Amino acid sequence: MSKDILVRAAAFIIRDNKLLFAKNINSPYYYLVGGGIEENETSKEAVAREIFEETGLKLEIDRLVIIQERFHEANNKKHHEIRFFYSIKNNVEISIADGTFTDQGTDETLHWIHLNELAEFEIAPPFLKTISFDFDSDTGIKHIVVKEY
Numbered sequence: 001m002s003k004d005i006l007v008r009a010a011a012f013i014i015r016d017n018k019l020l021f022a023k024n025i026n027s028p029y030y031y032l033v034g035g036g037i038e039e040n041e042t043s044k045e046a047v048a049r050e051i052f053e054e055t056g057l058k059l060e061i062d063r064l065v066i067i068q069e070r071f072h073e074a075n076n077k078k079h080h081e082i083r084f085f086y087s088i089k090n091n092v093e094i095s096i097a098d099g100t101f102t103d104q105g106t107d108e109t110l111h112w113i114h115l116n117e118l119a120e121f122e123i124a125p126p127f128l129k130t131i132s133f134d135f136d137s138d139t140g141i142k143h144i145v146v147k148e149y
Contacts, residue, residue, distance in 0.1 A: 006081040009047035010034030012065065013055075013088050014133060018112040020096065021123075022054060025107055029124040032085070033102075033110070043084035054102040055110065057094065062087040065135050065142065068125060072148040083125075087135040 010032035013020040021030035033054045037046040044061055051059050066085035073079065102108040113121055118129045127144055 004077060004079050006079055007037045007043075008034060008081065009037055009043040009050065009084045009086065011047050011051050011086050011088055012133065012135070013051070013059070013094065014115070015090075015094050017115050019115060019118070019133070021111050021113055022102055022108055023111055024104070028122045030111060030113065030121050031124045044086065047084070047086045055096055059094070060089040060091060062089045062135070066131075066144060067141060068127070068144040068146065070125065070146045070148070078149065
């Protein structure tokens with residue numbers, strides 16, 4: 001059985017105690033704005049590009065707050081996924097309506113979910129339901145490892 005290594009970057013875009021998620025109509029899961037890191041692109045460059053592609057906004061990246069390593073199996077193939085999670089600076093007004101389409105056309109929309117209501121939704125990755133989003137007081141980088149096989 002072969003193994004793939006996937007490297008991705010995602011953003012914590014938080015306004016008024018709500019976190020911005022994307023959702024594909026073919027999946028029950030809500031996930032953060034972000035995506036794959038392209039060749040010769042840093043994770044910080046990737047998250048800035050993905051934010052612009054999915055929201056149309058050029059937001060200022062604050063800092064790296066979480067690195068997650070996830071080991072899982074899909075379609076008889078083992079995967080090692082590494083995700084870089086960045087916080088976003090709160091220095092600009094963000095006016096994205098709930099249900100706005102992303103760059104994926106009518107298959108993917110953006111949604112604001114209140115931080116106190118995350119447990120009520122299918123969130124990926126699940127650890128987002130249990131972490132603190134007070135990134136200003138906790139200046140360290142968390143490393144989360146999830147082994148599913």
